[in-house]
Amino acid sequence: MRPWRSIAAWWTNFRASPREVRKERCIGGALMLTALSAISxxxxxxxxxxxxxxxxxxxxxxxxxxxxxxxxPLEGEFGILPMIAGSIAVTLGAMVIGVVFGLACAVLLTQFVRPGIVAIMKPSIELLAGIPSVVYGFIGVVILVPFIRDYLGGPGLSVLAASVVLGVMVLPTVTSISIDALQAVPRSFREGSIALGATEWQTTHGVVLKAARSGIVAAVILGMGRAVGETMAVIMVAGNTIDIPHSLLDPVRTLTSNIALEMGYSAGDHRKALFATGVVLFVIIMILNTIALTVSRRRAGKAQSR
Amino acid sequence: MLKWLVAVIILVAAIVGLSVGLGGGKGAAVSVVGSTSIQPFAEMLAQEFEKSHPGQYVEVQGGGSTAGIQAAANDIAEIGMCSRALKVEECGLFTPVVIAQDGLAVVVHPSNKVDGVSLEQVRKIFAGDLVNWRQVGGEDRPIRLITREEGSGTREAFTKLVMHKARISRKALTQESNGAVKELVKHDPCAVGYMSLGLVQGELKSLAVDGVPPTTAAVTSGQYPLVRPFLFVTTGPPSERAQAFIDYVLSPEAQALLEKEGLVRAK
Amino acid sequence: MRIPPRLTQQIAVTGMWILAAGTLGILVFIIAYVLANGLPHVTWGFLTESPQSMGRAGGILPMIVGTAWVTGLAVLIAGPIGVATAIYLTEYTREGRMTSIIRFGADCLAGIPSIIFGLFGFVFFAITLGMGLSVLSGALTLALMVLPTIIRTSEEAIRAVPRSYRDVSYGLGSTRWQMVTRVVLRSALPGIGTGIVLSIGRSISETAALMLTAGSALGLPHTIFDSSRTLALHFYIMSREGISMPNAFATASVLIIAILAINLAAYWLMQRFVAKVA
Incomplete structure (x- = not known):
């Protein structure tokens, strides 16, 4: 009966303490319960x-x-390989664009420009994250899709269109987390390298980027999470074919668009299969999250040991 | 600060408590949920209904035929909208009311040279067996299929009326509403899709099927082969306010409005 | 041939400038394109009338009201919970297993795609708790979505309040709660406000989760148990179905202007906060 005894002891202790202390304890307890709401x-x-x-x-x-x-789904066949392939294809395409542009912005803003320009550019890039995904999808449909259809061929609704739209959408995520990582690199690293006669660019890619590597990896992985999870813009520009894409110009359906397209229309096993698609998506996201968290935690650990 | 915080927390708790307590407490409106094909017509009727019946509200939602039936079954909605005939296993559970008949139009880009196809050809096109417009007497262009998503009443009606045992090609682009199909076909010269005849409104070319062009008259007379019912379904007898809306929809004035929008009267 | 390091640097920096300029170009283009096509159609009537025939004519009043209700309710629910969590994490406990569990929860929640929130909100709030497709279901779902943002920004804001403030407060004999409410929160308020304003922005932009929880009814919501279509979803439906391009653009303009205003407000609050604490 040990736990019982300890609760009793706690209670006696609680009763004996002054009113102010009791009040504090109650507040602390209430706050703790509230704080558990995220995890619940x-x-x-x-x-x-x-x-x-x-x-x-x-x-x-x-x-x-x-x-x-x-x-x-209406005939009881539930295979989501094309959607998994679609999600992977679109995400990889998006990451090429998101990482190239996002990293360039991050490096430029932290290493090469005056604070005055940073004060304008950083909020602008963050503003890109605020634009609703439906607006991105819409711009993709009215501008990008006809362009691809007319000049590159295929239906226009394609892996390429989805990748470009998603790439722009994940860019702010990649940029802002990379900026944090780059800013966390101690000034002394940079100063030491410059003092040794290296140019700023040599310093950047030889020292600063290397030191910030794990943070940038975290940025890329979180960006991937965004790309995998985006729904509305993808439905609008990807074409939603149930077929594994063979080229950049082929249409695809992703896991997210599979859910959003058919959810409203589904019943019984079909609906359950869409939830199962959600389970697969959820697992992928959790894996990506966990990797990102471990990577950035390791970075935090390293920073402390310095 | 403390008082403010406490007040907000109490308010939130009250709201959450209330909502859970009421358990499905419905708002003031009759909710009508389902087929996106019927939705635009129902929206219009709801507005007219609210004008002529002050104090009564009708809330129309999309979601799809199956969702509508589900919503009616789960009491999420009072009326479900369904744009296909009920399946055998659904018949016993619901009371359907036919509110109108609708033709399914096979639509192509206005620049397409093809005017008509046979039912057999439609099937082969959508099964992916015919891949070039040349094969049905048009120009040398690839055929780009546009279909609706699984579970859509329009898709199910199309599958039943056209495809029989064949499956719609997996290479078909999938869009989640009549409007989205229309937008895509409007801008792509290679495209072919199918959609509610009432919503084509002259912006696309509708192909004649087996020599019969899809007109309201041909749908009424039964010559045009692709026709499906628009249903309102309820579980058991509808509530008084739901019945009022159903009665309104079946009234001559509402039926005339539907006819003006390109549908065919319920008999 | 070796390229001299100065030249390499110039090439690299030029390349990065081009990419960065491209990024800003996209931003400016999107905003300009939407506003140029939409602003001429945004009239007083458009903002204060109900839509006619699916939105082909008329205005967007019900969507503005619906968006305000859903967003406001979501922030009203998530705000206090988020701030309380931040207070607990910073002032009421030491780093340990408890804090890492709470942070893990918030971090994971932040990474979950909105469509998953939508699925959850649909089965849990709409069906299991019987709220149906309604403002309330949508708001509760959104509250979960923005909770991590509010926790994180509030935590950072509270942490940024200088130690000395707390010491002085203790020195004057206040309890921890008095110190938190009267000193720390007061100083951190603009910082917390930034988080809340950003959450409002995120709520306004959200589509996928609300489509499955708040529904898409066109009319004005009369109670929080009614379904309501938000601006972003209305824009999606309008443009997707090609109902009326001018009205779709106008709706998008209203959305974009709201987002711009919200980001400006967040920026301004942040500047104020930095000035106050530093």
Whole structure:
């Protein structure tokens, strides 16, 4: 009966303490309970998504579910391989654009320009993150898609269109986290390198980028998470074909658009299969999150040991 | 500060508590949920209904035929909208009311030279067996298929009326509403799609099927082969306010409005 | 041949400038394109009327009201919870297992895609708790989505309040709670405000999660149990279905202007906060 005794002891202690202290303890307890709401929310989300989605995965078999490319939900065939391939293709394409542009902006802003210009450019890039995804999708449909259809061929709705739109959308994420990582590099690193006669660019790519590497990796992975998870813009520009894409100009369907397209229209096993698609998406995101968290935590650890 | 914080927390707790307590407490409106094909017509009727019946509100939502049926079954909505015939297993659970008939138009870009196809050709086109417009008497252009998503009433009606056992090609682009199909076909000279006849409104070319052009008259007379019902479904007898809306929709004035929008009267 | 390091630097910097200019160019283009096509159609009537025939004519009043309700309610729910969490993390506990669990929760929540929030909100709030597709379901879902932002910004703001403020407060004999509410929160308020304003921005832009939880009814919501279409979703439906391009552009202009104003407000609050604490 040890826990019981310790609770009793705590209670006696609590009763004996002065009123002010008791009040403080109550406030502390209430705050702690409130603080647990984020993690409880996460737990609820996990529980409900899995509860709705897992039964159909076990029914179909995990292997068949993620390795079959037959998605005929009304006939009981649930294979999401094309959507997984689509998500991967679109995300990789987006990362090429997002990383090249995002990193260039981050390096430029932290290493090469005056604070006055930074004060204008940084909020502008952050503003890109604030523009609603439907607006990106719309611009993609009215400008990018016809351009691809007329000059590059294919239906226009394509891996390429989705990659470009998503690339611009993840750019602010990559930029702002990379900026944090680059700014965390101690000044002395940079000064030492310059003192040794290196140019600023040699310093940047030889010393600063190397020192900030793990932070930049975290930025890229979080950007990937954004790209995998984006929904509305992708539905508008990707074409949503249930076929594994063979070229950049082929249309694709991603995991997210599979859910959003068919969710409203689904019932029974079909709906469960969409939740199961959500489970797969959720697992991918959690893996990416965990990698990003570990990488940036390791960086924090390293920074402290310096 | 403290008082302010406490007040807000109490307010929030009250709201959450209230909502959970009421458990599905509905708002003031009759909710009508379902097919995106019927949605625009229902929106219009709802507005007219609210004008002529002050104090009564109708809330129309999209989501799709299956969602509409589900919503009616789960009491999320009072009326479900369904743009296809009920399936055998659904018949026992719901009371359907046919509010109108709608033709399914096979639509192409206005510049397309093809005027008509046979039902067989439509099937082959959508199954992916015919891949060039030349094969059906048009120009030498690839055929780009545009379909609706799985679960859509329009897709199910199309599959039932046209495809029979064949499957729609997996290379088909998928869009989630009539409007989205229309937008895509309007801008792509190679495209072919299918959509509610009432929503084509002259911006696209609708192909004749088996020699019958899709006109309201041909739909009414039953000559045009691709016709489906627009249904309102309820579970059991509808509530008084829901019945009022259904009655309004079946009234001659509402039916005339629907006819003006390109649908065909419920018989 | 070796390229001299100075030249390499020039090439690299020029390249980066081109990419950065491209990025800003995209931003300016999007804003200009939307406003140029949409602003002429934004009239007083457009902002204060209800839509007619699916939005082909009429205005967007119900969507403005719906957006305000959903967003306001979401922030009203997430704000106090987020700030309380930040207070707990910074003032009421030491770094340990508890804080790392809470931070893990917030970090993971921040990374979850909105469509997953939508699925969750749909089964949990709309179906399991029986709220249906409604302003309330949407707001609760959004509250979960913006919670990590509010926690993080509030935490940073509270941490930025100088140690000495706290010491003085203790020195004057106040309890921890008095110190927190009267000294720390007061100084951190603009910083916390930044987080809240940014959450409002995120709520206004959100589409996927609200489509599955708040629904898409066109009319004015009469209670929080009614479904309501937000501006972003209205824009999506209008442009997607090609109902009326001028009205779609006008809706997008209203959205973009709201986002610009919100970002400016956040920026201004941040400047004030930095000036206050430093």
């Amino acid at each position: 929310g996460l737990a609820l989300i996990t529980a409900f998504i899995f509860k709705e989605g897992v039964p159909i995965i076990t029914k179909v078999g995990l292997g068949d579910f993620i390795l079959s490319s037959n998605w005929y």
